[in-house]
Amino acid sequence: MEGRTESINVLMLPWLGHGHISPFLELAKKLAERNFHIFFCSTPVNLGTIKDQISQKYSPSIELVELHLPSLPDLPPHYHTTKGLPPHLMPTLKKAFEMASPGFHKIIKSLRPDLLIYDFLQPWAPALASSLNIPGVEFLCCSTVMTCFVKHISLYPGINFPFPGIYLREYETHKFNLLLESSVDGVKDADKIEECFKQSLDVVLVKTFREIEAEYIDYLSDITSKKIVPVGPLVQDSIYEEERKGIIEWLDKKERKSTLFVSFGTEFFLSKEDMEEIAYGLELSMLNFIWVVRFPVGEQTSTTSTTLEASLPEGFLERVGDRGMVVEGWAPQARILEHSSIGGFVSHCGWSSVMESMKNGVPIVAMPMHLDQPCNARLVEDVGVGIEVKRDGNGNLHREEVAMVIQAVVMGEKGESVRKKAKELGQNMINNGDQEIDEAVEELVKLCLNKNCNP
Numbered sequence: 525m526e527g528r529t530e531s532i533n534v535l536m537l538p539w540l541g542h543g544h545i546s547p548f549l550e551l552a553k554k555l556a557e558r559n560f561h562i563f564f565c566s567t568p569v570n571l572g573t574i575k576d577q578i579s580q581k582y583s584p585s586i587e588l589v590e591l592h593l594p595s596l597p598d599l600p601p602h603y604h605t606t607k608g609l610p611p612h613l614m615p616t617l618k619k620a621f622e623m624a625s626p627g628f629h630k631i632i633k634s635l636r637p638d639l640l641i642y643d644f645l646q647p648w649a650p651a652l653a654s655s656l657n658i659p660g661v662e663f664l665c666c667s668t669v670m671t672c673f674v675k676h677i678s679l680y681p682g683i684n685f686p687f688p689g690i691y692l693r694e695y696e697t698h699k700f701n702l703l704l705e706s707s708v709d710g711v712k713d714a715d716k717i718e719e720c721f722k723q724s725l726d727v728v729l730v731k732t733f734r735e736i737e738a739e740y741i742d743y744l745s746d747i748t749s750k751k752i753v754p755v756g757p758l759v760q761d762s763i764y765e766e767e768r769k770g771i772i773e774w775l776d777k778k779e780r781k782s783t784l785f786v787s788f789g790t791e792f793f794l795s796k797e798d799m800e801e802i803a804y805g806l807e808l809s810m811l812n813f814i815w816v817v818r819f820p821v822g823e824q825t826s827t828t829s830t831t832l833e834a835s836l837p838e839g840f841l842e843r844v845g846d847r848g849m850v851v852e853g854w855a856p857q858a859r860i861l862e863h864s865s866i867g868g869f870v871s872h873c874g875w876s877s878v879m880e881s882m883k884n885g886v887p888i889v890a891m892p893m894h895l896d897q898p899c900n901a902r903l904v905e906d907v908g909v910g911i912e913v914k915r916d917g918n919g920n921l922h923r924e925e926v927a928m929v930i931q932a933v934v935m936g937e938k939g940e941s942v943r944k945k946a947k948e949l950g951q952n953m954i955n956n957g958d959q960e961i962d963e964a965v966e967e968l969v970k971l972c973l974n975k976n977c978n979p
């Protein structure tokens with residue numbers, strides 16, 4: 525395949541969450557660098573958040589294609605994304621996405637790409653591609669350990685998962701079962717996920733690398749008929765954001781590895797109880813911290829005076845003073861994690877956050893909330909690059925445990941091996957470069973050759 529002259533046209537359709545859009549965009553950039561032409565399809569509001577990230581270098585090879593969702597009551601266009609979506613509207617967004625399949629059919633018929641790369645929740649996309657004799661390949665943005673865990677349970681109910689380091693705590697099992705039961709219009713998400721996996725042609729692409737997930741990649745290949753192909757960590761390059769420069773200037777004044785970054789992704793909103801225990805835990809830890817606090821769009825404050833302060837313990841901001849910074853809504857996470865003052869990341873363990881922390885050699889204070897995050901947190905501890913904050917038997921956080929784990933990870937003796945392993949793994953990730961993506965490209969080109977794509 526070396527020196528392939530003609531480009532391969534790929535249509536990409538990620539799920540509508542930033543935690544999916546971002547990895548798909550990073551994959552698009554890697555493929556564009558290797559003579560692929562990408563049509564990146566999502567809703568206007570999602571495309572609006574990434575268009576500035578498609579620099580001159582990529583703009584000829586990555587084209588944005590708008591997918592218009594039907595306008596449903598309660599779901600105006602700025603809600604056609606999971607970013608900031610009030611949680612109760614998630615089923616409506618999933619329904620609207622389903623209803624967009626005729627629009628997607630028009631797009632794929634007019635573009636006639638050589639290949640479709642799709643996500644985990646829309647089996648109608650590969651089905652439409654297949655009806656046009658266009659091969660479809662799934663790209664999973666979550667951890668392979670999670671995919672493995674779910675697949676094992678569905679194939680071998682009652683049999684222990686063969687990796688003892690990965691398990692669910694009692695209080696997580698209920699949420700996990702609800703996740704498996706969640707459905708839209710009577711069709712379970714789990715069935716759509718299963719169908720998407722099944723429809724993927726020969727291979728399934730996964731956002732990971734063998735140093736941390738080889739055993740799960742191999743096990744998943746063994747128990748399914750698919751070749752599981754890692755594409756690497758796909759960690760986004762940090763971009764300078766003028767409007768956030770105050771955050772970097774604040775960090776510049778902190779000592780090396782003295783400061784915690786605290787963030788829980790783009791979809792999750794902390795409960796009042798968790799918010800309180802995390803706040804007191806940060807206060808008790810006596811460490812510097814920068815904490816991203818988010819509220820569903822529409823509940824955000826017009827100033828930082830109302831919802832934000834009302835959601836923090838009384839006098840908290842005054843007591844922590846310049847030791848702490850609370851940022852509402854959004855922070856330049858990639859830039860913060862690469863800053864020399866950062867000594868730990870209090871994270872929900874969303875998969876992109878885990879990859880970014882690892883690549884920057886920042887140890888993780890794991891605080892999983894839901895979805896794949898508990899499995900990701902177990903993996904973080906198993907790999908040895910973080911320590912999890914344990915909840916009590918009812919799933920409640922306690923400030924003393926939060927403070928104790930934070931101190932251990934950032935400076936304590938117990939966290940010394942974690943800090944060392946995090947640094948070592950980050951260095952390896954940098955040294956390994958794009959090893960996985962080159963092998964994945966070989967697989968995609970082979971697939972196209974075999975399917976008479978126009979390579």
Ligand SMILES: C[C@@H]1O[C@H](OP(=O)(O)OP(=O)(O)OC[C@H]2O[C@@H](n3ccc(=O)[nH]c3=O)[C@H](O)[C@@H]2O)[C@H](O)[C@H](O)[C@H]1O
Binds near residue numbers: 760896
């Ligand atoms: C795949 C799946 O999608 C979701 O992702 P979510 O957005 O929660 O978290 P990440 O995967 O860390 O993705 C979040 C991404 O947003 C970036 N970011 C976030 C907040 C902010 O203030 N600034 C930023 O730059 C961050 O750098 C990362 O790239 C689910 O939770 C799930 O657990 C996860 O595995």
